[in-house]
Structures are given as structure tokens and as C-alpha cells.
Amino acid sequence: MAIGRMEEVPAVEGFIRLCTDGWEQGWHERNGGNLTYRMKKEDVDAARPFFDETPRPWVNMGVQADNLAGEYFITTGSGRFMRNVQLDAAANIGIVEINDKGDSWRIVWGLGNGARPTSEFPSHFMNHSVRKEVTGGANRVIYHCHPANIIALTFILPLDDKTFSRVLWQSMTECPVIFPEGVGVVPWMVPGGPEIAQATSRLMKKYQAAVWAHHGIFVSGPDFDTAFGLAHTIEKSAEIYVKILSTGRPILQTITDEDLLAIEPSFHITLNREFLN
Ligand code: 13P
């Protein structure tokens, strides 16, 4: 059947579904969190009939990436609420085109009533650039959310990659399989600024996910399911660890480094050796 509306374009449909899923998890109070998707050629072809007749003016981003010149992104709007995306996509999300210098965007659809791409667009953009490069073009999704348990852990654990990676690996058996390289940790920084964009993109050369202290998580993936699943896994593992601590009881046993290594052959993974003792 022919596609009649932008919301029926499969990439847009998947984007909207993730926004709703994240809202239902409780990770998006008010306008908290944001999502971007680097569109495939077939996504752009399917969406183009619904683009505005005249694109809006170019806006310089303050960041630049050669490998994203000419790309199209679906993005949530700054100050827009994830819970409203399913009700009115055109008012709360939009599609932007990147210019041939890779330093500016212009809106070609959506982001109605004067909305702009998320304030974290520079962070998303720089991380898309890094993840596109290190995954040979496979990565397409960057997702930022505010899940309570992983945020809570940033108040009581030292803010280093090894501590967070080990706590998450050891709190739920599937974690090392899903992120064998571990996770990165960014200290508290001003949201939406160039510093958090740069600090995160340095970490995303090595990791699929970064924890933002006292703020949330930032994850990447080849598709919506994988990126959402990564955020879900990290938050669930953090929740288990918070529950363990809340009992006030000593930890009698955990997944040992030997156990972690024993997972490797069956799942064809290699754990980050820096995080094993
Ligand atoms: P935006 O509404 O601009 O996307 O900002 C929300 C947020 O979570 C900032 O980190």
C-alpha cells in the first residue's frame, strides 16, 4: 500500500515508537532526553514526497564533520516532550538536511511552531560522526535519556569507566555480552554545550554508550531496537545494583572475573581487558 503520510514512513514510524517506549519507561520527564536517526537513502526517498515545498534557512551548528555532509537526520525538537511525539509528530520532531560543508542544518519537514532540533544536536552530530566512522557506516541512532537508577549510581560510585563497567557487567549476566567493551563515564557538564559533545565523542570512539554524571545516558546503535535495548539493559542492571545496595545487606557472591571470561567463547565476544582484575 502506498505511504500516505510522513508518520507512515518506516524510519519515522520506528523513531516515533522509540519516543513512546522511552516515555513509558519513565525516562523522559517533561522535555528530558532526545533522539536522532541518520537516514538511509531509501528512508530519504520515502520521506521526500512529504518534505516542505521550501526548506527553512541554514543554521550553523558550531561543530563540523566531513563524513556527515549531505546526510539527513530525524531529530526530536528542543523543549518538546517525548510523550507528545506519538500525538503530533510534525510539531515535536522533524527532519534536517546537513549542508555540503558538514557544518549547518536546515529543516525540511516538521519541527512546527518554531521548534528547533534538540539542544543536544551538536553532541548527537559529533557522536554520529564518530560512530559512523568506527562502525563502517553501520551506526545510525543516537539516543539520550534520563533513567533514574543509572543517574542515582553517579552519586555513589567513583566516576570512572572501569567502576561503572564492572558494576553493570556484574549486576546482570547478559550485560558483558551486550557491551563487552564496557561503558564510558562523563563527569557533570553543562547540558547542550560543546564540552559535553567533545567529551562524549572521545569516549564513543571506544564505547557504544556513555553515562552522563547526574544527568542520564547517551547510547548509540545501528537501529532503534538495538539502541533502545542498550539503554534498557544498562538501566535495568543499574536498577538491580541499586536494589542490592538498598537491602543494606553485604554482597555474599557476585559474577567473578573468571565467570566473565567464561562467557567469551560461547558468545564470541572479547571483554575489555582493562576492566578485568
Ligand atoms: P532538549 O529538549 O533540547 O532535547 O533537551 C533535553 C535534554 O535532555 C538535554 O540534555
Ligand code: ZN
Ligand atoms: Zn538530558
